[in-house]
Amino acid sequence: MEFLSQVINGLGIGSIYALVALGYSMVYGIVQLINFAHGDIIMVGAYTVFVILVMMNLPLWLAVLGSILFCGVAGVLIERVAYRRLLVHAAPRISLLITAIGVSIFLQNLYQLLFGSDPKSMPKMFVFAPLQFGGVQLTSSTIINISVSVVMMAGLQLMVNKMKIGKAMRATSEDAGAAKLMGINTNTTIAFTFGIGSALAAVGAVLYCNTYPQIKPAMGGLLGLKAFVAAVLGGIGSIPGAMLGGYLLGVAESLTNAYISSNLTDAVVFGILIIVLLVKPTGLLGKNTREKV
Amino acid sequence: MKKRLLAAALAATMVAASVTGCAQSGDAGSQGSGDAAGGDTVKIGGLAPLTGNVSVYGIATNNGIKLAVDEINKAGGVLGKKIEYVPYDEKGDAIEAVNAYNKLVQDDKVVALIGDVTSKPTIAVAQKAVKDGLPMITATGTAADITKAGDNVFRACFIDTYQGELMAAYAARKLNAKTAAIIYDNGDEYSTGVANAFEEAAKSEVITITNKEAYQSGAMDFKTQLTKIKASNPDVVMIPVYYSDVALIAVQAKDIGLKAKLLGADGWDGVLEKIDKSNQDAVKDCYFCSQYSAESTDPKLQDFLKKYKETYKADPTLFAVLGYDAMGMMAAAINKAGSTDSDKIISALKALEYKGLTGNTTFDENRNPVREAVITTITDGKYKFVENFKK
Numbered sequence: 021m022e023f024l025s026q027v028i029n030g031l032g033i034g035s036i037y038a039l040v041a042l043g044y045s046m047v048y049g050i051v052q053l054i055n056f057a058h059g060d061i062i063m064v065g066a067y068t069v070f071v072i073l074v075m076m077n078l079p080l081w082l083a084v085l086g087s088i089l090f091c092g093v094a095g096v097l098i099e100r101v102a103y104r105r106l107l108v109h110a111a112p113r114i115s116l117l118i119t120a121i122g123v124s125i126f127l128q129n130l131y132q133l134l135f136g137s138d139p140k141s142m143p144k145m146f147v148f149a150p151l152q153f154g155g156v157q158l159t160s161s162t163i164i165n166i167s168v169s170v171v172m173m174a175g176l177q178l179m180v181n182k183m184k185i186g187k188a189m190r191a192t193s194e195d196a197g198a199a200k201l202m203g204i205n206t207n208t209t210i211a212f213t214f215g216i217g218s219a220l221a222a223v224g225a226v227l228y229c230n231t232y233p234q235i236k237p238a239m240g241g242l243l244g245l246k247a248f249v250a251a252v253l254g255g256i257g258s259i260p261g262a263m264l265g266g267y268l269l270g271v272a273e274s275l276t277n278a279y280i281s282s283n284l285t286d287a288v289v290f291g292i293l294i295i296v297l298l299v300k301p302t303g304l305l306g307k308n309t310r311e312k313v
Numbered sequence: 314m315k316k317r318l319l320a321a322a323l324a325a326t327m328v329a330a331s332v333t334g335c336a337q338s339g340d341a342g343s344q345g346s347g348d349a350a351g352g353d354t355v356k357i358g359g360l361a362p363l364t365g366n367v368s369v370y371g372i373a374t375n376n377g378i379k380l381a382v383d384e385i386n387k388a389g390g391v392l393g394k395k396i397e398y399v400p401y402d403e404k405g406d407a408i409e410a411v412n413a414y415n416k417l418v419q420d421d422k423v424v425a426l427i428g429d430v431t432s433k434p435t436i437a438v439a440q441k442a443v444k445d446g447l448p449m450i451t452a453t454g455t456a457a458d459i460t461k462a463g464d465n466v467f468r469a470c471f472i473d474t475y476q477g478e479l480m481a482a483y484a485a486r487k488l489n490a491k492t493a494a495i496i497y498d499n500g501d502e503y504s505t506g507v508a509n510a511f512e513e514a515a516k517s518e519v520i521t522i523t524n525k526e527a528y529q530s531g532a533m534d535f536k537t538q539l540t541k542i543k544a545s546n547p548d549v550v551m552i553p554v555y556y557s558d559v560a561l562i563a564v565q566a567k568d569i570g571l572k573a574k575l576l577g578a579d580g581w582d583g584v585l586e587k588i589d590k591s592n593q594d595a596v597k598d599c600y601f602c603s604q605y606s607a608e609s610t611d612p613k614l615q616d617f618l619k620k621y622k623e624t625y626k627a628d629p630t631l632f633a634v635l636g637y638d639a640m641g642m643m644a645a646a647i648n649k650a651g652s653t654d655s656d657k658i659i660s661a662l663k664a665l666e667y668k669g670l671t672g673n674t675t676f677d678e679n680r681n682p683v684r685e686a687v688i689t690t691i692t693d694g695k696y697k698f699v700e701n702f703k704k
Binding site for chain 1 (some may be wrong): 537543557565
């Protein structure tokens with residue numbers, strides 16, 4: 021029974037990793053950029069919830085909606101200001117990466133300046149009584165985390181595979197030059213991808229605040245790193261892969277804590293990553309793409 | 314062109330943000346008093362980080378010391394002379410601290426030292442002070458090694474292990490606990506120190522430790538550890554970590570339905586401010602020890618807190634209170650010794666019984682303070698004084 025509880029604990033945190041990993045994966049899929057500022061978008065989302073819910077004392081739905089919109093816009097804006105010029109001029113990959121790190125540091129410092137570096141506490145958000153199945157208890161936050169992440173992934177998968185913008189995204193990802201020739205506005209498509217990725221990070225932020233009622237400017241660092249690991253584990257560029265990676269990471273952490281040693285959590289988790297990459301360098305669900313000559 | 318301007322503007326903002334982020338407001342407490350004419354004063358040196366990363370602690374401690382000096386001087390000083398307090402800023406750095414120490418001894422010729430504030434520089438300075446045989450009291454250095462340096466090194470604050478032992482005794486004798494679990498931050502010396510001491514002391518108090526769970530600094534998910542603890546259903550859970558982690562752990566413990574009483578040490582101070590009102594019932598059944606309580610009715614302490622607020626326009630912290638007491642102890646010892654001779658002051662300190670803001674203090678054989686700790690609980694979103702407790 022305890023084993024099942026621990027697996028569910030792992031899925032709860034894994035859902036948040038998964039939502040954040042989706043953003044990494046989508047952006048990487050389309051422009052091959054590891055957007056290290058993505059973790060800090062979660063922080064931006066969390067502080068937006070804090071501002072609307074606590075400082076302005078407005079209703080919860082407004083805070084959630086506001087946070088998602090704000091992050092979506094912020095994502096588009098960051099792409100426009102920091103990355104587009106580099107992308108259009110086909111700057112070396114390393115320049116993009118360094119810019120991403122710069123944006124990350126900028127966001128952390130900006131929020132530290134605005135709100136101070138000490139943690140802020142969040143109120144209760146979505147609460148209902150825990151469900152009991154035999155000896156296994158499901159807390160409200162775990163149920164919400166798992167179900168929201170599944171719904172989000174399904175929606176995203178539907179959008180990418182069925183909708184026109186999804187087709188444009190796939191085309192841009194496959195071959196941006198050819199897509200442009202076919203009349204696809206690749207700039208808009210890339211901006212849209214950043215926006216959607218950031219909006220998903222905001223959803224992750226809302227779940228985060230609901231589960232761990234404390235936020236600080238540096239919170240995106242470790243969370244972003246773990247989500248990045250989840251994305252790589254699942255196969256970066258793949259949507260189901262990001263989800264799978266997130267859940268696996270969460271469960272691996274939880275089970276290591278529970279049955280091996282809480283002193284070794286990170287060692288075991290990153291050990292798994294190394295083994296997976298040795299055996300399958302593209303990640304669990306990654307596609308084997310050969311460089312075209 | 315427009316794009317380039319935009320990029321430049323962004324870069325400028327970034328630079329501005331990072332520069333402002335690091336800016337330190339330097340306020341080296343200038344303390345030089347005018348009547349420092351030769352033998353008319355008793356010079357006591359001070360070392361504290363007044364600028365730099367840990368300046369919060371240094372400034373508070375230094376302010377507390379200065380209030381004590383004012384009070385002692387108003388009441389006639391020591392040995393019929395006024396105390397001249399000579400503080401130096403060591404910026405939280407061990408090398409700076411040793412340099413400042415040399416200056417205090419060679420140039421200022423101080424008869425005693427109050428300092429340092431944080432553990433690392435204090436250890437460095439203590440090693441020097443042992444060679445000189447200079448009586449020194451650190452107000453707030455908690456590392457056990459500090460007073461092991463030698464016979465002349467004392468401290469005013471509890472050491473980490475003492476708090477662990479104290480809470481184990483409290484759990485057994487006052488809360489009738491038979492079983493206990495521990496959850497601690499294994500990347501933090503304070504946390505591991507208190508946790509190990511609690512575990513060790515639990516044996517002699519006949520408490521069974523059901524779980525000892527660690528987590529890594531910066532973790533925010535504790536459900537796994539708490540689920541394990543819940544399964545063994547202990548009477549109490551010892552959580553010797555700092556307040557912002559306590560806030561997260563307590564709320565998750567409530568979420569998963571853990572019923573045990575929560576225990577903590579002085580790192581809990583400030584936890585209420587880090588838990589939103591809607592979650593504060595998570596810490597309603599808790600007990601933590603600290604070195605003083607602002608809710609205490611002791612008129613001397615209340616008077617100090619008021620005076621501190623008026624003088625410095627800031628809320629007094631434990632550091633200020635301990636700074637005040639450290640200076641009080643040193644002054645009392647010099648008076649008792651009847652001279653400024655180092656050896657006489659040291660013997661006087663060893664035999665000292667001092668009644669200060671933190672209670673009645675004597676020193677044990679390791680020159681650590683022995684006194685009652687304050688046990689605090691939280692009810693209705695307020696800290697509440699429970700009792701004074703001594704092992």
